[in-house]
Amino acid sequence: MPGFELWSDEERKEVNEVLETGILMRYGFDAPRKGKWKAKELEEAICQRLGSKYAQLTSSGTSALTTALAALGIGAGDEVILPSFTFVASFEAVLSVGAVPVLVDIDETLTLNPDAVRRAVSSKTKCIMPVHMCGAMADVDALVSICKEYNLILLEDACQSFGASYKGRHLGTIGNAGTFSFDFVKTITCGEGGAVITNDKDVYIKCDGYSDHGHDHKGVDRGADLHPFLGYNYRISELHAAVGLAQIRRLDQFLEIQRQNHLQLKNLLSQVPEITFRKIPDPSGDSCTFLSWFLPTEEIARAIVNEFRAQNILAGNFYWYDNNWHYIRKWDHLKNSSALSALNDPQQKALQKFKSQDFAESDAIMSRCISSSISLLWTEDQVREKGEKIMSVIKKMLHPVHAIK
Numbered sequence: 001m002p003g004f005e006l007w008s009d010e011e012r013k014e015v016n017e018v019l020e021t022g023i024l025m026r027y028g029f030d031a032p033r034k035g036k037w038k039a040k041e042l043e044e045a046i047c048q049r050l051g052s053k054y055a056q057l058t059s060s061g062t063s064a065l066t067t068a069l070a071a072l073g074i075g076a077g078d079e080v081i082l083p084s085f086t087f088v089a090s091f092e093a094v095l096s097v098g099a100v101p102v103l104v105d106i107d108e109t110l111t112l113n114p115d116a117v118r119r120a121v122s123s124k125t126k127c128i129m130p131v132h133m134c135g136a137m138a139d140v141d142a143l144v145s146i147c148k149e150y151n152l153i154l155l156e157d158a159c160q161s162f163g164a165s166y167k168g169r170h171l172g173t174i175g176n177a178g179t180f181s182f183d184f185v186k187t188i189t190c191g192e193g194g195a196v197i198t199n200d201k202d203v204y205i206k207c208d209g210y211s212d213h214g215h216d217h218k219g220v221d222r223g224a225d226l227h228p229f230l231g232y233n234y235r236i237s238e239l240h241a242a243v244g245l246a247q248i249r250r251l252d253q254f255l256e257i258q259r260q261n262h263l264q265l266k267n268l269l270s271q272v273p274e275i276t277f278r279k280i281p282d283p284s285g286d287s288c289t290f291l292s293w294f295l296p297t298e299e300i301a302r303a304i305v306n307e308f309r310a311q312n313i314l315a316g317n318f319y320w321y322d323n324n325w326h327y328i329r330k331w332d333h334l335k336n337s338s339a340l341s342a343l344n345d346p347q348q349k350a351l352q353k354f355k356s357q358d359f360a361e362s363d364a365i366m367s368r369c370i371s372s373s374i375s376l377l378w379t380e381d382q383v384r385e386k387g388e389k390i391m392s393v394i395k396k397m398l399h400p401v402h403a404i405k
C-alpha cells in the first residue's frame with residue numbers, strides 16, 4: 001500500500017503552493033488563499049476518478065468511518081456487522097458513535113462470509129460493513145442482496161482499497177457510503193487523511209457538517225454559520241490535501257506497477273502446488289496492493305514464517321493471525337472492554353460475548369494465510385529474487401529431504 005514510495009516533485013509543488021499562501025485551513029480565508037482550495041480540488045478529483053457524486057475529506061480513515069456512520073444515522077443500540085479480520089479502526093468507529101460491533105467470521109475472500117452475516121442479522125442490525133481488505137473486494141453481490149432482503153445499510157470500509165473495483169464499479173461507490181484512508185501506508189497518501197464518498201446528497205451534507213463541528217457551510221462568514229446538528233473536528237488540512245492531490249493524479253501509474261509486480265509474484269508462487277490463493281470475486285478489479293496466499297496447515301504456515309524470520313526475509317510478508325492489530329484473536333482490549341470512559345450497556349454486553357465467541361472458521365483461514373505486500377519500487381529482477389527466496393523456503397519446509405539434495 002505504498003503511495004509514499006514514489007514521492008516526487010509533484011507532491012512538493014502542491015504543498016509549496018499552500019505554504020506560499022500560508023492558508024493551511026480548508027475553510028474560509030477566501031482572499032489570502034488566492035484561489036488555492038486543495039481539499040475541494042481533491043474532493044472533486046476523487047468524485048471524478050471513482051464515479052461518485054460526493055466526497056467529503058476527513059482527517060483520517062477512522063474519522064471518515066465515524067463520520068459516515070453518524071451521517072447514515074447509526075448510533076446507540078444499533079448493531080453493525082463487520083468481519084473478524086480488519087484493522088481495529090473499523091470497530092473503533094462503530095463504538096465511537098455509540099453503536100454495537102457484531103464481529104462475524106470471514107471466508108477465503110478474507111472478509112465477510114455472507115452465511116455468517118445472515119446468521120448474525122437481528123432486529124437491532126442496522127448496517128453491514130464489509131472491509132475490502134488488502135486491496136481487494138468482498139463478496140459484494142451476496143452482501144448487497146442481504147442488505148436488500150433485510151433493509152440494511154451497506155457501508156463499505158474501502159480504506160485499504162482505493163482504486164479497486166467490482167464488476168466495473170469502484171469499491172466505495174456500491175453501498176450507501178464508502179470510506180478511504182490516505183494515511184502514510186495507503187495506495188495514495190496525504191500523510192494522514194481520509195474520505196467518505198456517497199451518491200446520497202443528504203448523507204453528504206451531513207458528512208460535510210459533522211466533520212466540521214456541525215457548520216452548515218452556507219455563508220462566507222464561519223462565525224455566522226448555523227449548526228443544525230452536533231459535530232466534531234475531523235477536518236483535513238490544506239497541506240495534507242495538497243499531497244493527496246498530487247498522489248491521485250498518479251494513481252493509475254501506481255496501480256499499473258502494482259498489478260505487474262503482483263502478477264509476476266503470483267506466477268512464481270503458483271508453481272508451488274501446495275499454495276492456494278485468496279478468493280477474489282472480481283480479479284480484474286484487484287488493486288493488487290497485496291498477494292495473499294494460503295498454506296495447507298497452520299503448522300506449515302508457522303514454520304515458513306519462522307524460517308522467513310531466520311533468513312531475514314519476513315519484512316513485507318504479513319502473518320495476520322499473530323498480528324496485534326488486524327485479527328480478533330489479539331484484540332484483548334476489545335474483549336475486556338478496556339475503554340477509558342464508560343461504554344453503554346449494549347456495547348459492554350456485546351464485547352463481553354467476544355470472549356467466548358467461536359471464530360474457528362476464521363481461525364482456519366487466517367492461521368494459514370500470508371499476505372505479501374507489493375512494492376512500487378521492485379524491479380523485475382527483484383520480484384524474481386523475492387519470489388525464488390519465498391519458494392525455496394516453502395519447498396524446504398514442505399519437502400525437507402528433497403530441498404537438502
Ligand SMILES: Cc1ncc(COP(=O)(O)O)c(C=O)c1O
Pocket residue numbers: 060061062063065086087089090131157159160180181182183193194
Ligand atoms: C480497513 C481499515 N479501516 C480503517 C482504517 C483507518 O484509517 P486511518 O489510519 O487513516 O485512520 C485503516 C487503516 O489502516 C484500515 O486498514
